[in-house]
Amino acid sequence: MAQALFYLFALLMVAGAVGVIVNRNAVNGAMCFLLSLVGVAGLFVQLDAYLLAFVLLLVYAGAVVALFLFIIMLLNTQGPQRPAFGKVSVFAGCIALGLVLAGLMSYASRGRLDAPDPNASEAVGAALKPYAYQLFTTYLLPVQVMGFMLLIAMLGVIVLSRKPGSGEGAP
Amino acid sequence: MTAHVLQILMFEFWSNLHPIAQSLVKGLAVIMVIFPLAGACSLAERKVSAWMQGRPGPNRAIVPWIAWIPFLGTFLQRLGVFHLVADGAKFLFKEEPVPGHVNKLYFILAPAIAMMPALTTVTVVPFGAYFDAAGGIVPLVLANVDIGLLAVFAVSSLGVYSLILAGWASNSKYPFLGGVRASAQLISYELSMTLSVVPVFLWVNAPGSAGTMSLTRVVEFQSLAGFWGGAWFVFLMPLSAFIFLVSLFAETNRQPFDMPESEADLVGGFHTEYGAFKWSLFFVAEYSHMLVGSGVFTLLFLGGWNPLPWVPLADLVGWLHRVTHAAWTVQPLFVGLLSIGVFLGKVVVLIFVFMWVRWTVPRFRYDQVMKLGWQKLLPLAIANLIFYTLVIAWIQPKL
Numbered sequence: 215m216a217q218a219l220f221y222l223f224a225l226l227m228v229a230g231a232v233g234v235i236v237n238r239n240a241v242n243g244a245m246c247f248l249l250s251l252v253g254v255a256g257l258f259v260q261l262d263a264y265l266l267a268f269v270l271l272l273v274y275a276g277a278v279v280a281l282f283l284f285i286i287m288l289l290n291t292q293g294p295q296r297p298a299f300g301k302v303s304v305f306a307g308c309i310a311l312g313l314v315l316a317g318l319m320s321y322a323s324r325g326r327l328d329a330p331d332p333n334a335s336e337a338v339g340a341a342l343k344p345y346a347y348q349l350f351t352t353y354l355l356p357v358q359v360m361g362f363m364l365l366i367a368m369l370g371v372i373v374l375s376r377k378p379g380s381g382e383g384a385p
Numbered sequence: 386m387t388a389h390v391l392q393i394l395m396f397e398f399w400s401n402l403h404p405i406a407q408s409l410v411k412g413l414a415v416i417m418v419i420f421p422l423a424g425a426c427s428l429a430e431r432k433v434s435a436w437m438q439g440r441p442g443p444n445r446a447i448v449p450w451i452a453w454i455p456f457l458g459t460f461l462q463r464l465g466v467f468h469l470v471a472d473g474a475k476f477l478f479k480e481e482p483v484p485g486h487v488n489k490l491y492f493i494l495a496p497a498i499a500m501m502p503a504l505t506t507v508t509v510v511p512f513g514a515y516f517d518a519a520g521g522i523v524p525l526v527l528a529n530v531d532i533g534l535l536a537v538f539a540v541s542s543l544g545v546y547s548l549i550l551a552g553w554a555s556n557s558k559y560p561f562l563g564g565v566r567a568s569a570q571l572i573s574y575e576l577s578m579t580l581s582v583v584p585v586f587l588w589v590n591a592p593g594s595a596g597t598m599s600l601t602r603v604v605e606f607q608s609l610a611g612f613w614g615g616a617w618f619v620f621l622m623p624l625s626a627f628i629f630l631v632s633l634f635a636e637t638n639r640q641p642f643d644m645p646e647s648e649a650d651l652v653g654g655f656h657t658e659y660g661a662f663k664w665s666l667f668f669v670a671e672y673s674h675m676l677v678g679s680g681v682f683t684l685l686f687l688g689g690w691n692p693l694p695w696v697p698l699a700d701l702v703g704w705l706h707r708v709t710h711a712a713w714t715v716q717p718l719f720v721g722l723l724s725i726g727v728f729l730g731k732v733v734v735l736i737f738v739f740m741w742v743r744w745t746v747p748r749f750r751y752d753q754v755m756k757l758g759w760q761k762l763l764p765l766a767i768a769n770l771i772f773y774t775l776v777i778a779w780i781q782p783k784l
Contacts, residue, residue, distance in 0.1 A: 271542070
């Protein structure tokens with residue numbers, strides 16, 4: 215049962231991810247992204263990381279992809295057909311493929327994945343309390359830095375979206 | 386005695402079922418409860434609006450052989466219950482037009498996507514409770530997960546895709562505008578909604594206890610003894626309750642927030658191109674969202690299955706037992722049914738409030754909706770959170 219579910223979610227995730235890249239229609243791409251996220255959430259649930267799974271659904275599936283769709287609909291990007299493979303994308307694709315191959319090679323030659331120890335302590339993401347505790351102690355600095363970066367990004371968007379001279383959004 | 390044996394036999398039968406069969410039965414139960422309830426809500430909506438506007442409302446349809454029953458027949462006709470059946474039959478047998486200019490896949494997918502989150506969220510909402518031998522509360526819920534409320538928020542936030550996809554796939558102007566409005570509105574109000582319930586969980590998760598987001602735990606907290614224990618959260622945190630309720634109206638697309646369909650300026654909004662049963666699926670999904678939302682509000686702020694503030698369910702059952710001296714008053718079956726009755730009663734009152742507001746308050750303009758969400762409700766929710774963080778930190782250690 216668990217194995218079948220794992221393959222189902224993994225397939226959903228990979229197929230969704232491939233769909234995002236392959237689809238020309240932006241809305242189809244966003245929906246594939248959504249499917250992929252649902253697959254990831256399912257895998258998280260199987261790893262007993264319920265909190266992570268539902269936060270992923272809430273933030274990414276519930277808000278971020280919806281915003282993607284909002285932007286796609288607002289801009290209505292049907293645009294002119296671009297060539298499928300430009301020089302830059304071929305170059306970047308080659309590098310990415312090389313990295314994936316290198317990773318697979320290193321895994322095949324000397325890597326090993328241990329089966330998780332059933333006696334090991336509970337996953338950090340399983341219960342709320344240890345998760346929150348780690349967030350406010352061990353990982354306090356990274357969380358703050360991330361928050362600060364998001365703030366910078368937000369301020370940047372506000373500054374960029376201000377039409378010069380219109381006075382709109384001026385303090 | 387036979388009842389006891391029957392109980393054991395039923396329990397045996399249930400626990401011997403295959404897990405998949407168990408899940409199927411639970412899923413079917415959800416559909417069979419929510420669909421008729423949502424249908425009843427649509428009838429109630431018509432009756433309530435009629436009552437508020439001083440007209441009789443739907444009161445004609447009747448099945449001939451029921452009309453022969455002397456008083457009951459006329460009563461049911463006046464009540465309009467057969468309009469519900471007539472509506473359902475009409476939606477089922479109507480021709481289902483699929484306009485030629487739509488994106489067929491998403492056009493057909495959208496109503497189904499509307500139903501999925503609406504029905505899934507029901508599974509994590511506890512709707513009643515009974516007491517085990519030790520007096521502990523055993524919630525009646527299909528999936529008692531530790532992160533209850535987060536699961537409700539996460540899954541119900543997926544409901545926005547049905548509106549967006551319906552608007553986009555219809556490939557015409559009015560539905561498109563409805564879809565764009567839906568995506569912006571639902572995301573905006575999700576923020577204030579999530580922030581407004583944080584004080585409740587700050588209060589419930591007292592220092593030293595195992596952290597939880599479970600809705601059952603919130604109700605347990607509201608059934609404790611003493612002044613602070615028995616008080617419903619609507620009295621302790623009225624502002625939180627208010628923000629949550631307003632956001633709930635916006636999230637369920639109810640007037641005055643029904644921007645996505647807004648028939649005055651968008652014809653029918655996102656479902657302009659829909660007809661027959663596909664349209665009614667959107668309708669049922671909206672009412673299911675209302676039912677689940679009202680249920681969550683009841684659990685969080687109105688004490689769940691506790692009959693009155695400062696009167697927990699256990700007290701009521703104990704009082705009944707003292708008065709009647711009957712053994713069945715402490716049977717789990719009776720207690721469970723009683724708690725479901727209390728819970729459903731509160732939900733029905735909240736549904737009535739939804740309708741009351743709908744037929745009283747005029748619809749907002751779209752810019753007003755956005756202003757209210759981002760400039761009024763969100764700062765208010767943040768201020769509320771900071772205020773309660775300070776108050777709880779100050780007051781809770783003294784209790």
